[in-house]
Amino acid sequence: MKRAEKRIFLSTATMHGDEEKYIKEAFDTNWVTTVGKNIDEAERMAAEYLDVKYAVGLGTGTSALHLATKLAGEKLYGQSKPGRGVLFGHRVFATDMTFDASINPIGYEDGEAIFLDTEYDTWNTDPEALKKAIELYPDVKLLVVVHLYGTPGKMNEIRKICKDNGILIIEDACESLGAKYKLDGKWVETGTLGDYGCISFNGNKIITGSSGGMFLTNSKEDADKVRKWSTQSREAAFWYQHEELGYNYRMSNIIAGIIRGQLPYLNEHIQRKTEIYHRYKEGFKGLPVQMNPYDSENSVPNFWLSCLIIDEEAMCPQVRDDQKALYVHEKGKSCPTEILEKLEECNMEGRPIWKPMHMQPIYRNNVFITARGNGRGQSNAYIDKGKQLDVGMDIFSRGLCLPSDIKMTEEEQDMVIATIRECFE
Numbered sequence: 001m002k003r004a005e006k007r008i009f010l011s012t013a014t015m016h017g018d019e020e021k022y023i024k025e026a027f028d029t030n031w032v033t034t035v036g037k038n039i040d041e042a043e044r045m046a047a048e049y050l051d052v053k054y055a056v057g058l059g060t061g062t063s064a065l066h067l068a069t070k071l072a073g074e075k076l077y078g079q080s081k082p083g084r085g086v087l088f089g090h091r092v093f094a095t096d097m098t099f100d101a102s103i104n105p106i107g108y109e110d111g112e113a114i115f116l117d118t119e120y121d122t123w124n125t126d127p128e129a130l131k132k133a134i135e136l137y138p139d140v141k142l143l144v145v146v147h148l149y150g151t152p153g154k155m156n157e158i159r160k161i162c163k164d165n166g167i168l169i170i171e172d173a174c175e176s177l178g179a180k181y182k183l184d185g186k187w188v189e190t191g192t193l194g195d196y197g198c199i200s201f202n203g204n205k206i207i208t209g210s211s212g213g214m215f216l217t218n219s220k221e222d223a224d225k226v227r228k229w230s231t232q233s234r235e236a237a238f239w240y241q242h243e244e245l246g247y248n249y250r251m252s253n254i255i256a257g258i259i260r261g262q263l264p265y266l267n268e269h270i271q272r273k274t275e276i277y278h279r280y281k282e283g284f285k286g287l288p289v290q291m292n293p294y295d296s297e298n299s300v301p302n303f304w305l306s307c308l309i310i311d312e313e314a315m316c317p318q319v320r321d322d323q324k325a326l327y328v329h330e331k332g333k334s335c336p337t338e339i340l341e342k343l344e345e346c347n348m349e350g351r352p353i354w355k356p357m358h359m360q361p362i363y364r365n366n367v368f369i370t371a372r373g374n375g376r377g378q379s380n381a382y383i384d385k386g387k388q389l390d391v392g393m394d395i396f397s398r399g400l401c402l403p404s405d406i407k408m409t410e411e412e413q414d415m416v417i418a419t420i421r422e423c424f425e
């Protein structure tokens with residue numbers, strides 16, 4: 001196995017020069033606060049690219065998700081008193097296989113998440129699980145969906161089910177900036193497919209501000225509200241007057257300068273990520289693995305992270321507890337633990353698939369719904385019903401994220417491919 005001299009990263013920032021110019025402009029004009037031209041421009045550019053009326057600059061994608069959750073909660077259940085979240089006493093349907101930042105805002109607002117299993121076609125929320133969840137919990141009126149690793153989910157189906165059942169959609173497009181989806185025959189951007197859209201400019205995202213996020217909407221009322229909440233909820237008075245809880249969530253003009261410099265390169269970054277994905281696909285030919293799948297007819301992913309999944313019969317024994325993992329190497333077989341270990345030995349950065357939320361200790365007692373119904377307690381000591389259904393758990397145990405840095409050279413990517421090939425020897 002050949003060790004890379006220079007570390008090959010999962011996904012790092014790729015700067016182009018203009019970012020510094022806009023940061024300097026903020027310094028020179030002394031606009032280093034949460035107001036300034038960089039914020040105005042970054043918001044304008046994002047809204048224009050995504051074809052949405054309003055993009056509100058915030059500190060993080062998580063803050064965008066939090067305010068989206070609060071907006072949806074107020075729309076459904078009315079304003080809450082300070083000290084009690086707007087989702088208190090209410091349940092929310094939520095994507096299961098995701099980063100916990102998608103789900104945390106439900107907890108910030110005192111709601112309870114019901115996790116919906118994943119489908120194999122795009123690794124996103126399964127519309128069949130959503131249908132089952134509605135049968136079991138007809139009172140739930142809010143859904144959080146994600147486009148995992150930049151691959152759009154089955155939004156035509158999901159939107160229809162939600163519309164028919166009066167369910168609002170929070171769309172977490174934090175990983176999928178620039179990914180496109182054919183909505184009822186028309187191509188649109190992810191982040192504009194739900195009732196509330198959220199994007200992230202976190203340090204490892206396809207476009208970064210080092211941090212940062214935006215709330216996306218076509219509603220002026222919602223955009224104004226999010227702007228107000230994000231700047232401590234000041235009422236229109238000469239002094240500091242407050243009628244509702246406020247947050248210090250607004251984007252800084254320095255961060256916005258980086259985003260302003262980065263955004264013109266979004267298509268270029270997507271192009272590079274796409275090439276990386278297809279080179280992996282080609283490079284893995286003959287191995288018992290598949291790339292993370294997408295719907296080529298109805299979507300164009302941004303390929304933020306390339307991932308692979310090992311064929312079931314090519315998995316060597318692997319066990320994971322809450323902290324550690326063990327595996328036994330077998331000829332012609334491998335597992336994510338072995339591959340990630342070998343990549344690390346070779347100075348290459350991979351990552352496990354997001355561990356599904358229903359498997360997380362914090363959500364141990366939350367409801368989990370699969371395409372068959374209740375996903376908890378599926379086995380029976382006295383009746384053998386064959387294999388249990390838990391798509392998220394299966395993808396987590398057989399899949400992994402590959403180095404997807406757009407500065408990775410072809411030679412470096414070939415080294416990654418060679419390292420993975422050796423794992424199956």
Ligand SMILES: Cc1ncc(COP(=O)(O)O)c(C=O)c1O
Binds near residue numbers: 061062101199201202
């Ligand atoms: C799916 C998903 N949702 C939300 C977030 C949160 O974004 P941020 O880190 O900007 O708060 C991230 C990434 O960090 C993410 O990957």
